Amino acid sequence: MENKVLHKEQFIKRLRGLKSQTGRLQMKNSKSRRTIIKLSTYALLATVVGIPNFAFADGKTLKIGQLGVMSGAEASWGLVNKYAAEATAAMWNEKGGIDIGGEKYKIEIVSVDDRNDPKLTVSGSERLMGQEGIRYVIGPNTDVTATSVRPIAEKYNAIYFPYASSRSLFTQPAENAVMGMVASYQVAPAILELLQKERGVKKVAFVARNDSDGLSNRDDGVAAATKLGLDVVVADATYEPNVTDFFPIMSNVVDKAPDLIFLPASAPSNTPLLMRAARELGYTGLFASDSGQDIKVIKEMAGEYGDGLISIGGASTPEIRSQYMDAFIENYTKVAGEWNDEAGTKVYALEVILAALQAAGPAAIDDASLFKKQIADFSMRNPFLKADSTLSFTGEADYGQKRQIGVPLVLTETKGGEFVTISIGAVK
Incomplete structure (x- = not known):
């Protein structure tokens, strides 16, 4: 369907026309009165604060899953993943969404807390990949929970990005997990x-x-x-x-x-x-x-x-981070209420997913096999570091195939x- 975008002037003009028409209607019931009040309010808001060009587009939504431990002693690991993904999504959505194949998609993060319990990881995976139809999931956070996702990911041909280091997750015949960190x-x-x-x-x-x-x-x-x-x-x-x-x-x-x-x-x-x-x-x-x-x-x-x-x-220490990383830190703080330096290691997953989807095209949103084809030759500029460096998929030395995001190995x-x-x- 063609995107129909109303620019601010067009939007205000149309609302004024609707308001004029509704003024001639007899207010026979409370529903009509409420409708007129809402239209008048929207017109006033449009005049006073302005309406972004993309705000009323017939948009599409790109759902990304996030599955991990968000309660208990290890809660920070999953919560940082959640807040990092939500902050990145907010940054893209503020710009009108992510352009994939010439169409703009609003990014929505769907999160599930697995409490570091493999049984809950399995049910969470079924919800995200099965019920929600999501093909890209960030997490989970430990070897045991990440291993429990594998059969579900293979069943739905979904790709997940665990923060776990078990070699079996990333070595053939396994091919649906991509490590989101340095092992x-x-x-x-x-x-x-x-x-x-x-x-x-x-x-x-x-x-x-x-x-x-x-x-x-x-x-x-x-x-x-x-x-x-x-x-x-x-x-x-x-x-x-x-x-x-x-x-x-x-x-x-x-x-x-x-x-x-x-x-x-x-x-x-x-x-x-x-x-x-x-x-x-x-x-x-x-x-x-x-x-x-x-x-x-x-x-x-x-x-x-x-x-x-x-x-x-x-990428969070001041001496190495870029202006884009500064913006991410600001957005992360808005989402989470405070900054957590661990987010500097979790900032990469969603940005890489989005860039690879742009390269693969809109069909890859529902068909992860097209995403997999991008892995071998994919690269992008690392937007989080001041220095000119690239991000790509790596891991051949440890897994015999590229199933790891090439996150810089930063020691602090x-x-x-x-x-x-x-x-x-x-x-x-």
């Missing part, structure tokens, strides 16, 4: 090598959450440390996901005198408590995590003990209550 086994070697070369780290202790993600990331980190020749003084220290007293576990770790305490897959709510416990026990070395963190939570919960954490970052350090960028690399 833990890509982050850990980069952190460990940098700290070995530049900070003289020799001894490392691993303290992992006792679940599949924490233990898997721990094993990857231990393997990377061993390969680099580091002395792994603690490899079996674990804690339960809901624990809040970390003094018993950290007491044993600090006694081993490591130079670095590595916290695999640590949730933003746990990291500062782990750091505080170690510092109060006399630890003076560095910390590291292969997952995104929240500087506000670190400041509030770790206080003076919050410095010295090396972790994966994004907490200093004086802020994240400071210390390294920017890339995943092949």
